[in-house]
Amino acid sequence: MIIPRFKRILLKLSGEVLMGPGQFGIDPATVDRVAGEVAAAKAAGHELCLVVGGGNIFRGLAAAAAGFDRTSADYMGMLATVMNALAVQNALEKLGVETRVQSAIPMSSVCEPYIRRRAERHIEKGRIVIFAAGTGNPFFTTDTAAALRAAEMNCDALLKGTSVDGVYDADPKKVPGATRYESLSFDRVLADNLKVMDAAAIALCRDNDIPIVVFNIRGEGNLAAVLRGEGTSTIVRNMEMEEQHGRL
Template identity: 55%
Template sequence: MGIKYKRVLLKLSGEALQGANSYGIDPEFLRRLAQEIKSVVELGVEVAIVIGGGNIFRGVSGATQGMDRATADYMGMLATVINALALQDALEKEDLQTRVLTAIEMREIAEPYIRRRAIRHLEKGRVVIFGAGTGNPFFTTDTAAALRAAEINADVLLKATKVDGIYTADPEKDKNAKKLDKLSYKEVITNGIKVMDSAAVSLCMENQIPIVVFDVRKPGNLEKVVKGKSIGSLVEGEQL
């Protein structure tokens, strides 16, 4: 079976990197994730990644405890760079060529984000990791993922989560929660479904970038998604 998506933007939450831990980075989860990414790169898929920093520091939570919101957000951006470097190390241990590009310049450890350079790296088969969000406070890494997906002309935005799709309610709290296999962008925004924040969903809608929400912890799921198999939940435009 061939691939459905040639160029993908994978959005990883910082919390995903915790694995079974309550804080920080789980090396075993990173290793397995790197192997999953390698399997799709070997299929010829161009992979870009936006990573969060919630396993280390969340700007919003810092702001609620009295810290200046902009300062807290910048601290959160630095946390994403720590995660980006950890993921880069794991990928390179799997013999993958990688580049970390940051929205906040820090030349000693990463390249500054330049759109054309990012696209060129992808064309050469390198895995590109985008760190530091958008480089601006008050924007989430979900919005950064949608923005970068649009900038690099990604075929799809893959939202990697701990659940196997979008539900009518939190499946861990509500046994009657039903899985929604397909939704439109408008349904997500209008009904306030917490897939990604509304700015991110709106960006995807404007640029017609489908969003697939899937469980990244299950082995083989990433490969199934890029091959177009029906797993997780798909958010796209209205069916004509």
């Protein structure tokens, strides 16, 4: 599969990626590796912004199911994403990459507030911007926050780095014979309820013509390979865009 070269990218990282081999928390070695791949993508000429989930520290939805008030649980999850964003910022800056964290929940002692024009200016100056605290509102996932920020930053694509190498017709961890899709339309993802991102995120990307590329960030070098169009992944886009490119 040939993926067109995207200039400005929003990379969505699941919080679980930062756990590395552990079951909870942040693994410094894994964060350093991921930061190295992000830095290499920037050096290759891409403009980058990031959204990092918080599932390695706290999951609002799971906590709500266990009896927490949903609104309070979601705010706790947002705070977890700030911790992860600061960890990634620290790893990037150790590599000499200028990075800014912007939070949708103002906390001026540790990071900037989210201001769209300021974020755009940072990216134009070659800095990497990490968006934290989701949308700043409960009941919205970090997937939705990623799609929203990708639209606001006029990104060419949203890359979702997870622990699987694409979108399957069944859970590949539970169904050994599950088949990976090379490409999908947004409408197919919504109609078949495929687990790419939540429906709000899919609709946002569809309406703003932002392709979603799902790949496995856990494998070393996978981000660079996907950006070159050589890696294993699934690309989700509008059907008319597929016809226009004619390369899928």
